[in-house]
Amino acid sequence: MATAHSRALARLMVSPSVILLLMWMIVPLGMTLYFSFLRYNLLMPGMETWAGFDNYYYFIQQPSFWIALTNTLVLVLGVLCITVIGGIALALLLNQPFRGQGIVRVMVIAPFFVMPTVSALVWKNFFMNPVNGMFAHLAKALGFAPLDFLSQAPLASIILIVSWSWLPFATLILLTALQSLDSEQMEAAEMDGAGWLSRFRYLTLPHLTRSITVVVLIQTIFLLSIFAEILVTTNGGPGVASTNLPFLVYSQSLLSFDVGGGSAGGIIAVILANIVAIFLMRMIGKNLDA
Amino acid sequence: MARKTSPTRQAVVTVAAWSIGFLIFLPILWTVILSFKSETDAIRTPLQVLSAPWTTASYAEVQGRSNYGAHFMNSVIISLGSTVLALLVAIPAAWAMAFQPGRRTKDLLMWMLSTKMMPAVGVLIPIYLMFRDFGLLDTRIGLTVVMTLINLPIVVWMLYTYFREIPSEILEAARMDGASLTKEIVHVLTPMAVPGIASTLLLNVILAWNEAFWTLQLTTSKAAPLTAFIASYSSPEGLFYAKLSAASTMAIAPILILGWFSQKQLVRGLTFGAVK
Incomplete structure (x- = not known):
């Protein structure tokens, strides 16, 4: 079937996607890289001068960079822990037969379809608000002083909000994986007297390993660039207490107009994401051969 | 699932699954409930909110104002x-x-x-x-x-x-x-x-x-x-809980419904075919 003619046709069919993506990736990324070596402020157009590695130096040197980097990692790891452990538990529970399975499943998946700005504002106002929020009402009813979540524990609150959005994703994927678990093997193990814990440890968990890896890696990609949730809840504050790397780049370049410094931050974010991406690509690449 | 499950175990699973499902769904459910309340009722305690009269005023106001x-x-x-x-x-x-x-x-x-x-x-x-x-x-x-x-x-x-x-x-x-x-x-x-x-x-x-x-x-x-x-x-001004709820409900409803129909494809699409 593969004649020279059809080969050429195939190439023609693929090329629009390739060219578009190439332009989308190479051109702006190249510009960011170029800007990152310039002294370039939007308030002083036409005054760009070569800065060498100064932007990188100043970006890394400022205390808020290290805070933002730590926050980024805490945010990613915190959400990952909650969603993976919660997801496994929830998937195991939902995989049991019970009345109304379909409805519960639909309820559990729902948060994934809620847009980030809505989920953040719903949590911020209806639940975490220190005066009118549900948590505050609950605390008062139990005789405690209500907590102002977003100013007293901003990062933890954002982790909670983001985990709520991503728990359904982890649960859904792990549940799909659980359903392909060989139930005969399970029964055999049970018959041989294997307890619940050892069945989980030696049968279920190994079966889930691949799906867990996929969940971790894909979530990491999205979690590294969380932005909307921070913008509408804390705006990065108080101070920089809930600023992550994307938010720092945004506030430096588009709010403080420092294009050079922001670009250096953008390149650092790209490098960070690439380290993660390499692992993910290997995983998916392996699957492609299977 | 041909495995025998005792009635007690089944009851425990049912109660646990329903309560957790309800808790996860609560923020969405609460948003929908608040959207049908008046602004002054929407900031009361949860029990007061539930017993307050229902109204569609917020929906009209969101559309009219914004x-x-x-x-x-x-x-x-x-x-x-x-x-x-x-x-x-x-x-x-x-x-x-x-x-x-x-x-x-x-x-x-x-x-x-x-x-x-x-x-x-x-x-x-x-x-x-x-x-x-x-x-x-x-x-x-x-x-x-x-x-x-x-x-x-x-x-x-x-x-x-x-x-x-x-x-x-x-x-x-x-x-x-x-x-x-x-x-x-x-x-x-x-x-x-x-x-x-x-x-x-x-x-x-x-x-x-x-x-x-x-x-x-x-x-x-x-x-x-x-x-x-x-x-x-x-960064709102004045009372806005009911209006925010109404706007949010309308924003998420169409996609929530589409999403429920696409559960299977979602797994496949988001994992680039790695999990089916």
Whole structure:
């Protein structure tokens, strides 16, 4: 079937996607890289001068960079822990037969379809608000002083909000994986007297390993660039207490107009994401051969 | 599941699953409930909220004051437009890669995927400056193009995993039976490709509808879709709980319904075919 003619046709069919993506990736990324070596402020157009590695130096040197980097990692790891452990538990529970399975499943998946700005504002106002929020009402009813979540524990609150959005994703994927678990093997193990814990440890968990890896890696990609949730809840504050790397780049370049410094931050974010991406690509690449 | 389960165990599982499901769903449920209350009732204690009279006043007010319909239409146009554009570019590519795989097809697919891994902040500044210089800031066209490009890799990948499952023997059989190329496309290929294309479309509309980085950066008012419109409630004046709830409910309802229909495709699409 593969004649020279059809080969050429195939190439023609693929090329629009390739060219578009190439332009989308190479051109702006190249510009960011170029800007990152310039002294370039939007308030002083036409005054760009070569800065060498100064932007990188100043970006890394400022205390808020290290805070933002730590926050980024805490945010990613915190959400990952909650969603993976919660997801496994929830998937195991939902995989049991019970009345109304379909409805519960639909309820559990729902948060994934809620847009980030809505989920953040719903949590911020209806639940975490220190005066009118549900948590505050609950605390008062139990005789405690209500907590102002977003100013007293901003990062933890954002982790909670983001985990709520991503728990359904982890649960859904792990549940799909659980359903392909060989139930005969399970029964055999049970018959041989294997307890619940050892069945989980030696049968279920190994079966889930691949799906867990996929969940971790894909979530990491999205979690590294969380932005909307921070913008509408804390705006990065108080101070920089809930600023992550994307938010720092945004506030430096588009709010403080420092294009050079922001670009250096953008390149650092790209490098960070690439380290993660390499692992993910290997995983998916392996699957492609299977 | 042929395994015997004791009634006690079944009862425990049922109660646990329902309570956890309810807790996870509560923020959405509560938003819907608040949207049907008056502003003064919406900030009372939960029990008082539940017993307060129901009203649809907030829905009318959101539409009247903020031109909600325009933002809704922006969301529809941008998410649907970018998905259709991406499909037009991706269908031939995925088709060629699935049926005429060359030596470098796999590398090409991996490279496309890698563009998806690039964090948006890495290209934010040049894109923002280019949009400013070309007058594309706060335009639906500009945002649609960006959304097309950020979702193109997922669209190509998803279509590829679906097309790859169409057995090429069927095409050969049709050709042996003397089907013309047009007949082959209309009667053999299209029916087999449509389900895959439909699921891709569904997933991509959901992703584009909820995208909240570029929509917040590149739009302010005219072209602002719902994600950006809702964000304007982050610095509100006066009582706004019921209005925020009404706006939120309308913003998430269509996608929630679409999403519930697309659970299976979602797993497959978001894991690039690694979990089915």
